[in-house]
Amino acid sequence: MESSLFIDITLTSGLALFVVGFVGGMVSGFIGSGGAFVLTPAMMTLGVPGIVAVASNICHKFPKSLVGAMKRHKYGQVDVKLGLIMGLFAEAGMLAGKQVMTGIKHTYGDVGTSLYVSVVFVIVLAIVGGFVLRDAYRMFQQEKAAGGGVAPHQVTRLARWVQSIRIPGTMVWFPSIQAEVSLLFIVPLGFATGMLAATIAVGGFIGVPAMIYVLGAPALMASATELVIAFVMGLGGTILYALDGVVDIRLAMIILAGSLFGIQIGAIGTTYVKDSVVKLVMGLIMVIVLFSRFFYVPGYLSRLELITPLPETTIATLKLLGDATLVLAMAVGGLTIIIALIKGMAAHRLVQEV
Amino acid sequence: MPHAKRPVTATLLYGVASLLLYALLFAYADQFVTWAEQTKEHKSLFLIPVVVAFVFSYFHGAFTGHFWESLGLRAAKTSVKPVNKAGGKAATASSPQSGQRDNPAGNRPITQP
Numbered sequence: 137m138e139s140s141l142f143i144d145i146t147l148t149s150g151l152a153l154f155v156v157g158f159v160g161g162m163v164s165g166f167i168g169s170g171g172a173f174v175l176t177p178a179m180m181t182l183g184v185p186g187i188v189a190v191a192s193n194i195c196h197k198f199p200k201s202l203v204g205a206m207k208r209h210k211y212g213q214v215d216v217k218l219g220l221i222m223g224l225f226a227e228a229g230m231l232a233g234k235q236v237m238t239g240i241k242h243t244y245g246d247v248g249t250s251l252y253v254s255v256v257f258v259i260v261l262a263i264v265g266g267f268v269l270r271d272a273y274r275m276f277q278q279e280k281a282a283g284g285g286v287a288p289h290q291v292t293r294l295a296r297w298v299q300s301i302r303i304p305g306t307m308v309w310f311p312s313i314q315a316e317v318s319l320l321f322i323v324p325l326g327f328a329t330g331m332l333a334a335t336i337a338v339g340g341f342i343g344v345p346a347m348i349y350v351l352g353a354p355a356l357m358a359s360a361t362e363l364v365i366a367f368v369m370g371l372g373g374t375i376l377y378a379l380d381g382v383v384d385i386r387l388a389m390i391i392l393a394g395s396l397f398g399i400q401i402g403a404i405g406t407t408y409v410k411d412s413v414v415k416l417v418m419g420l421i422m423v424i425v426l427f428s429r430f431f432y433v434p435g436y437l438s439r440l441e442l443i444t445p446l447p448e449t450t451i452a453t454l455k456l457l458g459d460a461t462l463v464l465a466m467a468v469g470g471l472t473i474i475i476a477l478i479k480g481m482a483a484h485r486l487v488q489e490v
Numbered sequence: 491m492p493h494a495k496r497p498v499t500a501t502l503l504y505g506v507a508s509l510l511l512y513a514l515l516f517a518y519a520d521q522f523v524t525w526a527e528q529t530k531e532h533k534s535l536f537l538i539p540v541v542v543a544f545v546f547s548y549f550h551g552a553f554t555g556h557f558w559e560s561l562g563l564r565a566a567k568t569s570v571k572p573v574n575k576a577g578g579k580a581a582t583a584s585s586p587q588s589g590q591r592d593n594p595a596g597n598r599p600i601t602q603p
Contacts, residue, residue: 142523195539199547207555211565374543378536381529385522385539389515389546396547396554404558407566484566 141188142384149182153387154394157196159470161395165204165402166473167418168362169340172197173425174462175391176337181459188384191377193337195388198370200395205363207403213357215312218347219364221319222326226339226365227372229330237334244440251436254429256335261429264345265422271349272419275412286410295352312347312357325350326365333369340366341422348415355411359418405473408480417472424465431458496560504553511549515542 156178160171172193179189208214241249278287291299299315307316325346333339340362347358377383406414435451437443515522522538529535558564 142526195543199543199551202544203547203551203555206551371540374540375536378526378539379529379533381526381535383526383539385526385542386515386519388539388543389512392543392546393512393550396550397557400554400558401563404563404565480566 141185141382142386143183145386145390150390152182153178153390156466157391157394158398159466160391161200161204161398162402162405162473163398163417163421163466163469164200164363164366164395165207165399166359166405167340167402167414167421167469168344168359169338169366170421170469171395171466172337174466177459177462179387184384184387187377187380187382188387190337191374191380191382192384192387193391194370194373194377195383195385196391196395198367198374199392200399201363201366201370203396204399204403205360205367207400208360208363208406211360211403211407213360213406214364215310215353215357215361216364217308218310218312218322218351218353219361220368221308221322222329222343222347222361223365223368225323225326226330226333226343226369229327229332230334230339230369230373231330232327233331233334236331247436247439250432251440253335254433254436256332257429258426258433260332260336260341261422261426264341265419265426267349268345268415269419269423272412272415275410275415279410279412287412289354289411291352292349294350298350299352310351310353312353312361313351315352317351321350329365330369339369341418344418355414355418356406359414360406401477402473405477405480408484409476413472413476417469417476420472421465421469424461424468428458428461428465431455431461496562497556498560501553501556501560504549504556508546508550508553511546 153175156175157171160175163170175193175196176186176189179192180186184192205214205219209216237249237252240252244251275287279285295313298321299313299317301318301321302316303318303320306318306320308319308322309316325343329339329343329346331339332342340359343365344355344358344362347353347361348355353361374383431454434443434446435454438446438451522542525535525538
C-alpha cells in the first residue's frame with residue numbers, strides 16, 4: 137500500500153487481530169461491551185495510526201453488536217426500546233465526548249488526552265467496578281446461603297426512587313424494568329454512556345451498571361440491551377469516520393471474523409448463568425483494567441512535566457506492564473466466561489437427565 | 491444437547507459464502523483502500539464500509555452461529571414467552587423476568603416493591 141494511513145497486513149498481524157477479536161467478542165457477547173480497550177492499542181502496536189485504529193474498531197463494533205443483539209433477542213434478553221432510546225442519546229454523548237477530547241488535545245496535546253482518559257478510567261472503574269464487584273459478591277453469598285439457589289433480582293433503592301417519579305408526558309414503559317420510567321432519567325444515562333464510549337471506547341462500563349442500579353433492569357437484560365446501544369453508537373461512529381475516509385475495512389473485517397465467533401459463545405453463555413456471574417465478569421474486567429492505568433499515568437505525568445521526569449526506558453517498561461494488564465483483563469474475562477459456560481452446561485445437562 | 495439436529499449443511503453453505511466474501515475483500519483490498527482515500531472528494535463512498543460490514547455480519551454471523559451449533563454448543567433454551575403484555579404497565583410483585591427461560595438459572599422472579 138502506498139498510503140501512510142493504511143498499513144500492510146501480514147499473516148501474523150492478521151492472526152493476532154483475529155484472536156484479540158475473538159476474546160473481545162466473547163466478552164461483548166456476555167457483558168454487552170468490552171474488547172475495544174484492547175483492540176485499539178493492539179492495532180496501534182501493529183503500526184496502525186490512532187485515528188484509523190479507532191475508526192476500524194468502531195466499524196467492527198456495530199456489526200458485531202448487531203449479531204450479538206439479535207442472538208440475545210432470541211433468548212428474550214433484549215429490551216429493544218430501552219436500547220434504541222439510550223443509543224440515540226449515547227450518540228449525542230459520543231459527539232460531545234469527541235469534542236471534549238479534541239479540545240484537550242488542542243490545549244495539552246496527545247499526552248494531555250491520554251492523561252484525561254486515564255483519570256476517567258480510574259474514577260469510573262474504581263467507583264462503578266468496585267460497586268459491581270461488591271454486588272456480585274453479595275449475590276454469591278446469598279446464593280451460597282440459599283444452598284446454591286438463585287439470588288432474586290433486587291431493585292436498588294435508587295432504581296425504586298427513579299421508578300416512583302412520575303413526570304407527565306415523559307413516562308415510557310420498559311419491559312426489562314417492568315415499569316414506567318421518565319425519559320428525563322434515560323437521557324443523561326444514554327449521554328454518559330456515549331461520552332464514556334468516546335473517551336475510553338467502552339461505554340458499557342457506564343451503560344450496563346446504569347441500567348441495573350439506576351433503572352432496575354436485571355444484569356442479563358442490561359448487558360444484552362447494551363448491545364443495541366453499542367450498535368446504534370457504532371453505526372453512527374462508523375459513518376462519521378467513514379466520511380473522513382479513515383476506516384480500514386480490511387482491519388475491521390479481520391477483527392469481525394474473530395469477534396463473531398466469540399460473540400456467539402458469549403451470548404450462548406448467558407443462557408446458562410445467573411445474574412451474579414455477569415456482574416462478576418464485568419466487575420473483574422473493570423477492576424483489572426483500572427489497575428492497568430496505574431502503569432500508564434506516571435509516564436503521562438512525566439511527559440507533561442508534572443513530576444520529576446522519568447527515564448524513557450522506565451516509561452516504556454511501565455507502558456508494557458499496562459498493556460499486559462489489559463491483556464490480562466481480557467484473558468480473565470474470557471476464561472471466566474468459558475468456565476461459567478462449561479459449569480452451566482454440565483448443570484443443565486444434569487437437570488435434564490433428572 | 492445430544493439429540494438436537496446439527497445444522498451441518500447450513501454451516502457449510504454460510505461458511506463458503508463467508509470465505510468467498512473474505513477472499514473478495516482481500517483480492518480487491520487495494521481498491522477498498524483507494525475508495526477510502528477518495529471519500530473526502532466523493533462523500534457517497536462512505537457507504538462502502540458500512541454496506542460491507544452489514545453484508546459480512548449477515549453471512550459470517552450466520553456461519554459462526556451455525557458453526558458452534560453444529561459442534562453442539564447451544565443455548566439453554568429455545569423459546570421465549572413475552573411477559574406481562576396484558577398485565578398493565580404497573581410493576582407487579584410477581585412479574586416474571588422478560589424472557590424468562592426454562593433453564594434453572596433463568597427462573598428468577600423480579601421482586602418489585
